Amino acid sequence: MPTLYTPFRGTYGIVRGFTGSDYRRHHTGIDYRTPHGTPILASAAGTVVKSVDLTYSYGRFIVVAHADRTFTVYAHLSLRQAALGARVVAGQRIGLSGNTGNSSGPHLHFEVRRGRNSSGASVNPRPLLRGNPPVATALAELPETAATADLTEPTGLIDLADLADLVDEPDTAEAAGDVPAAGPCGSTGSDIEEEEQAAQEQAAEAEGTLP
Numbered sequence: 001m002p003t004l005y006t007p008f009r010g011t012y013g014i015v016r017g018f019t020g021s022d023y024r025r026h027h028t029g030i031d032y033r034t035p036h037g038t039p040i041l042a043s044a045a046g047t048v049v050k051s052v053d054l055t056y057s058y059g060r061f062i063v064v065a066h067a068d069r070t071f072t073v074y075a076h077l078s079l080r081q082a083a084l085g086a087r088v089v090a091g092q093r094i095g096l097s098g099n100t101g102n103s104s105g106p107h108l109h110f111e112v113r114r115g116r117n118s119s120g121a122s123v124n125p126r127p128l129l130r131g132n133p134p135v136a137t138a139l140a141e142l143p144e145t146a147a148t149a150d151l152t153e154p155t156g157l158i159d160l161a162d163l164a165d166l167v168d169e170p171d172t173a174e175a176a177g178d179v180p181a182a183g184p185c186g187s188t189g190s191d192i193e194e195e196e197q198a199a200q201e202q203a204a205e206a207e208g209t210l211p
């Protein structure tokens with residue numbers, strides 16, 4: 001499991017928390033109250049496997065693949081600043097937050113997924129985050145139009161053999177089909193602690209009823 005950092009500098013309130021991994025019934029990420037135009041930073045080193053504009057769902061969003069089949073999703077951006085195939089370091093700017101897609105106000109929907117590809121199960125990012133990211137250097141100087149990057153080139157940062165087969169999707173809206181839409185999320189959500197409490201109780205209940 002790679003070390004994950006908060007996807008921005010400073011602190012922003014949480015509008016809505018993770019309630020479960022089933023997007024049909026739950027909120028699958030964290031909504032941060034980031035004002036429009038807040039720089040959004042890669043949570044860990046990795047490769048951009050989706051950089052897409054939608055008019056619905058996640059709006060403008062980016063997915064970064066990390067080591068250990070871990071993915072991070074950054075949704076409702078006003079601007080994408082990392083192209084498909086770009087390699088990024090932790091703390092590197094990949095876009096600006098916004099209010100695009102199915103969003104009721106400026107915020108960042110941040111998601112962590114685990115699995116074979118970016119359609120893997122969402123997990124609660126909150127216990128995984130290790131504070132603000134380090135100041136990005138080195139790779140951050142690379143041009144952002146790295147869509148044609150040679151992904152077999154070793155970087156020493158991540159296991160590219162593990163990632164190369166994931167970078168196969170075109171930079172189009174159609175490519176977003178396997179990233180399931182969350183329910184509506186936005187800046188007018190309810191109290192996060194209440195939601196997390198409810199989710200925990202549900203989980204405990206479910207565990208209790210298992211054979």
Ligand SMILES: [Zn+2]
Pocket residue numbers: 016027029030031108109110182184185186
């Ligand atoms: Zn959300």
